[in-house]
Amino acid sequence: MSETIEKQTNKNTxxxxxxxxxxxxxxxxxxxxxxxxxxxxxxxxxxxPGLQISSETFTKTGGFIKKVYNIVRISxxxxxxRNEIFELNKKLSDYQLVLDDNIRLKQLxxxxxxxxxxxxxxxxxxxxxxxxxxxxxxxxxxSDGITKDAPVIAILTNGxxxxxxxxxxxxxxxxxxxxxxxxxxxxxxxxxxxNVDCISDGFNxxxxxxxxxxxxxxxxxxxxxxxxxxxxxxxxxxxxxxxxDIIKNDYGRYQExxxxxxxxxxxxxEIAVLKND
Amino acid sequence: xIKLITSIIVYIVLIxxxxxxxxxxxxxxxxxxxxxxxxxxxYTALNKGAMRGQLTGFFYGLTWDILAAxxxxxxxxxxxxxxxxxxxxxxxxxxSQPITQIIVTAVGLIVTQIVIDFIYIVMPLSDTAHYxxxxxxxxxxxxxxxxxxxxxxxxxxIFSLVEKF
Numbered sequence: 340m341s342e343t344i345e346k347q348t349n350k351n352t353x354x355x356x357x358x359x360x361x362x363x364x365x366x367x368x369x370x371x372x373x374x375x376x377x378x379x380x381x382x383x384x385x386x387x388p389g390l391q392i393s394s395e396t397f398t399k400t401g402g403f404i405k406k407v408y409n410i411v412r413i414s415x416x417x418x419x420x421r422n423e424i425f426e427l428n429k430k431l432s433d434y435q436l437v438l439d440d441n442i443r444l445k446q447l448x449x450x451x452x453x454x455x456x457x458x459x460x461x462x463x464x465x466x467x468x469x470x471x472x473x474x475x476x477x478x479x480x481x482s483d484g485i486t487k488d489a490p491v492i493a494i495l496t497n498g499x500x501x502x503x504x505x506x507x508x509x510x511x512x513x514x515x516x517x518x519x520x521x522x523x524x525x526x527x528x529x530x531x532x533x534n535v536d537c538i539s540d541g542f543n544x545x546x547x548x549x550x551x552x553x554x555x556x557x558x559x560x561x562x563x564x565x566x567x568x569x570x571x572x573x574x575x576x577x578x579x580x581x582x583x584d585i586i587k588n589d590y591g592r593y594q595e596x597x598x599x600x601x602x603x604x605x606x607x608x609e610i611a612v613l614k615n616d
Numbered sequence: 617x618i619k620l621i622t623s624i625i626v627y628i629v630l631i632x633x634x635x636x637x638x639x640x641x642x643x644x645x646x647x648x649x650x651x652x653x654x655x656x657x658x659y660t661a662l663n664k665g666a667m668r669g670q671l672t673g674f675f676y677g678l679t680w681d682i683l684a685a686x687x688x689x690x691x692x693x694x695x696x697x698x699x700x701x702x703x704x705x706x707x708x709x710x711x712s713q714p715i716t717q718i719i720v721t722a723v724g725l726i727v728t729q730i731v732i733d734f735i736y737i738v739m740p741l742s743d744t745a746h747y748x749x750x751x752x753x754x755x756x757x758x759x760x761x762x763x764x765x766x767x768x769x770x771x772x773x774i775f776s777l778v779e780k781f
Contacts, residue, residue: 352667352700359674359696366681366689367739375688382682389628390683394636465635465683468649469760474685507685517685522736606642 380510387513391478394464422460424498425611432500436576458492458611459483464513472520472603473543475504477610480512490573490613491516493602501578501601502526502566503610516610519579519600520547527567528579530558530596536567539579545603547580549596556594558585564598574613626778630656630676635683647760650767651725653680657695658702658724658768659775662711666703673699687739694731698724714769721768725761 369375461483465476479485485506493503505524507517517524520541528539528549533556539547552558562582566573584597633652641649653676661669677695681688702720709716 348665348667352665352670352703355667356670356696356700359670360693363674363677363689363693363696366678366692367687367735370688379682379688382678386631386679386682390631390636393628393632394639397636397640463639466639467635467680467684468638468641468646469651470684470686471646476683515683515685521685523685608639 383508383510387476387510390476391464391513394478398462421494421498421609425458425494425500428498428500432576432578457614459485459614460609460611461514463608463610470543472518472541472545474507474518474521475516475610477514477516477612478512479612480510480514482511484614485509485514485612486614488572491610492577492613493607493610495601495607499578499601500611501580502573503602503607505572506612514612518602520544520603526573526579527569528564529567529575530582531563531565533558533562536569539564539598545599546583547598547600549598551593552596554587554592554594558582558594558596560585626656627676627679631679634680648763650764650771651760652771654695654698654724654728655721655764655768655771656775657699658717658721659772661699661702661724662705662709662717662720664703665706666700669699669703669706670696671699673697687735690732690735693735694728697731698727701727714772717769717772718765722761722765725764729757729761 366375459479461477461479463475464478467474487506487509489506491503491505492500494500502519504516504518504521505526506514507521507523508515518541519526519539520543522541522543524541525538527536529536530549530552535552535556537549537552539549541547547564549564560582564579564582566575566577566579568575578601580598580600580602582596583599586595586597588594630652638646638649657669657673657676660672673695674692677692678689680691680695684691702724705716705720705723709720711717
């Protein structure tokens with residue numbers, strides 16, 4: 340008797356497994372279709388408020404403790420200074436680039452630097468450890484003027500700014516950021532000293548990979564990588580990272596470069612999304 | 617009714633533990649942060665059987681997929697399979713033994729990793745992105761699995777205490 344019940348249970352388990360696997364495969368195969376996207380967005384809107392509230396509660400609790408220790412003033416001053424440093428660094432980076440620019444080439448190419456960016460500061464509210472190099476969720480969304488694919492930069496403790504990722508999905512009050520190390524993200528970059536343009540690819544790990552770099556190009560570990568003028572998303576000259584390894588291919592004509600992004604060398608809690616005016 | 621409320625509370629706590637708390641973990645310690653959700657799926661499967669294991673896996677996997685910027689449905693599939701396989705050991709092993717918990721958690725973690733890697737190979741990510749090169753377990757991923765295995769009996773103990781309570 341008990342054996343018959345057990346057999347029936349096993350049959351049901353297998354049937355349910357089949358349905359669940361089928362559903363999952365259906366989601367994977369049709370993940371980009373409007374119907375599946377709608378289901379995903381609907382579920383996100385149901386799930387997110389609770390997570391946002393809990394995240395804000397933890398943040399506020401932390402803020403209360405800070406108040407007890409009388410550091411609110413310092414904290415605010417620090418935030419203001421960070422903003423100021425960020426703006427100054429942005430300007431400094433622009434000035435440096437202007438100095439470095441070859442005027443003749445600029446005239447030849449008739450480049451007009453008429454891009455004017457406005458930034459929205461946001462806090463990271465969700466980050467999952469096993470997908471540390473893939474995505475984060477921030478507390479700013481459509482209502483703050485953030486759009487899909489907008490560039491996201493990080494502010495390091497020394498006040499420098501660097502590339503962090505791009506807006507992957509945008510919702511009313513939150514947005515999902517795909518980091519530059521995510522395999523879904525590729526950005527045009529430039530090896531600063533060599534002025535060689537290439538594409539940086541993420542592969543869900545700490546570093547980035549730059550492929551198809553001519554083999555005859557002499558590069559050194561520690562050289563800086565910046566965003567390329569060819570990037571339609573990022574402003575040119577924003578720091579990306581440093582070369583940590585150069586892999587020479589014995590039989591090919593290209594070398595592969597491993598880059599450690601600046602955005603992965605420290606904990607980052609605040610980021611800025613650049614809005615294109 | 618009580619069971620439903622408890623499940624909702626456990627769900628909220630686990631989601632907060634997995635997705636909200638890590639941002640307070642210092643950068644150099646994130647690797648030591650356990651995968652509470654996967655350990656919970658294995659715990660449920662080992663104690664309640666394959667049916668509960670796979671349903672829990674699917675539900676939590678779908679939640680993960682909704683929050684992540686990755687291939688949608690990938691975690692739902694991998695956690696469902698992990699939950700089902702862990703559930704097979706339900707009546708065959710002594711669940712109270714830490715070694716059993718470690719072995720079954722290892723099965724869950726490895727199966728999840730294999731399914732995810734397989735999906736990366738089969739499914740194109742985007743027009744420009746590189747394909748993840750197959751079943752490559754990085755040293756960091758391996759270390760993370762080991763840490764999860766070491767922490768598994770502790771997390772199992774916490775779950776069983778919560779269940780008793």
